[in-house]
Amino acid sequence: MYRKSIAPGIVVFGEGAPADCAYIIERGSVEIAIERDGRLVVLAALGPGEIFGEAALIDDDLRPATATARTELDVLVVPRDAIGESLRASQPDIYSLVTSLLMRLQAVHDRRASPPVAGAMRDDVVRTLTIEGELRQGLDNDEFEPFFQPIVDLDTGEIAGFEALARWRKPDRGLIPPIEFIGVAEQTGLIREIDAVVLASAWKSLASAQEAVAGKKGRSTKPLFLSINIAAENFVDMQLVANVRKLLGTAGFDPSLLKLEITESGLINSPEIAYRVLTELRSLGVSIALDDFGTGYSSLSYLHRFPIDSLKIDRTFVNALASSDRSRAIVRTIVGLGQSMSLKVIAEGIEEESTADMLREMGLQYGQGYHYSMPVGRASMQQMLLG
Ligand code: C2E
Ligand code: CA
Ligand code: CA
Ligand code: CA
Numbered sequence: 001m002y003r004k005s006i007a008p009g010i011v012v013f014g015e016g017a018p019a020d021c022a023y024i025i026e027r028g029s030v031e032i033a034i035e036r037d038g039r040l041v042v043l044a045a046l047g048p049g050e051i052f053g054e055a056a057l058i059d060d061d062l063r064p065a066t067a068t069a070r071t072e073l074d075v076l077v078v079p080r081d082a083i084g085e086s087l088r089a090s091q092p093d094i095y096s097l098v099t100s101l102l103m104r105l106q107a108v109h110d111r112r113a114s115p116p117v118a119g120a121m122r123d124d125v126v127r128t129l130t131i132e133g134e135l136r137q138g139l140d141n142d143e144f145e146p147f148f149q150p151i152v153d154l155d156t157g158e159i160a161g162f163e164a165l166a167r168w169r170k171p172d173r174g175l176i177p178p179i180e181f182i183g184v185a186e187q188t189g190l191i192r193e194i195d196a197v198v199l200a201s202a203w204k205s206l207a208s209a210q211e212a213v214a215g216k217k218g219r220s221t222k223p224l225f226l227s228i229n230i231a232a233e234n235f236v237d238m239q240l241v242a243n244v245r246k247l248l249g250t251a252g253f254d255p256s257l258l259k260l261e262i263t264e265s266g267l268i269n270s271p272e273i274a275y276r277v278l279t280e281l282r283s284l285g286v287s288i289a290l291d292d293f294g295t296g297y298s299s300l301s302y303l304h305r306f307p308i309d310s311l312k313i314d315r316t317f318v319n320a321l322a323s324s325d326r327s328r329a330i331v332r333t334i335v336g337l338g339q340s341m342s343l344k345v346i347a348e349g350i351e352e353e354s355t356a357d358m359l360r361e362m363g364l365q366y367g368q369g370y371h372y373s374m375p376v377g378r379a380s381m382q383q384m385l386l387g
Pocket of ligand 1: 191350375
């Protein structure tokens, strides 16, 4: 077994290529896709801890799909030969355990293999349709709500604002995290409605929480900013601008306290409209943050072309600060970039005090992460402000 780093966009293996090893993802993500009727169909996106190309461990069929690094990727490469060798050299009970696990894997693999892709795709379509129906119903029944994660001033430790993160409170299932519904919501365009609901509701909750806290403390408190995630699908027309304008009009809040977090994918598909939307938003006084910064393809050209005023350093770099020279170099570079372009820089995914210390030393101003708090509901958010 050995480690390998792969740059974003690089094909780890292609459909139809010979196969002699499996991969375990240590960091980053991989997209598994197949070509059908001249189109690339994405089957899955895999992340840290997940394994891919594992069929190569049990037979020497050709790769059934293409695997592409979506981000900077660190993998452990597991060659089939190495497994065989170390197995033969291992204790008999380990040998029989691993052999039977591999046989079970083989059985699952064979069952899937007929017909390999059609089955998986049909399941996918059924799943998408089911979730789509439930999402529509959820929107009708007001089942979406924001959770709030504090964004902290690293120097003072005080809460500077909150990021709103969508949760789906589904009566028969409880709270559902975005990973389970954002994908389908994006594919169906329903994400636009969800984003609008989260925006309006989070803005209202934060305002009334601050009012309540000021009342209890007998004085007004420092106004907090609100960060909202805006999916790429919102950058096809001016609806988002209309929503934001309406919100600012009715609520009468300071627009500079509203920060919209966008990702590069929102800018790639229709850059002209995205440019118009962002320019309009900026003219309303709203600020724009580039989310997951460092994981995309050409961040720098977007910084140059679009009216962006904050960067959020992706948590994969933040998490690896203590252990990886490269992550430290990347974070330093982003901080420097932010300083020279007068951009605010926010680090996400801070899980340890030591990481916060390092970031502070590097000159970072804002951070968020489990070290400070997980995302919480409205009532706990208000409680947090009182404490
Ligand atoms: P994101 O915008 O990158 O949000 C940060 C995610 O990291 C959140 O996951 C948050 O709970 C999690 N996180 C925060 N601190 C830590 C930490 O210290 N360690 C780790 N491991 N994770 C941390 P969540 O809430 O599950 O949201 C996942 C993604 O879903 C978000 O990633 C965002 O891309 C998307 N999303 C969430 N809410 C909305 C929404 O209202 N609209 C849209 N369009 N997308 C949303
Ligand atoms: Ca975000
Ligand atoms: Ca992020
Ligand atoms: Ca993200």
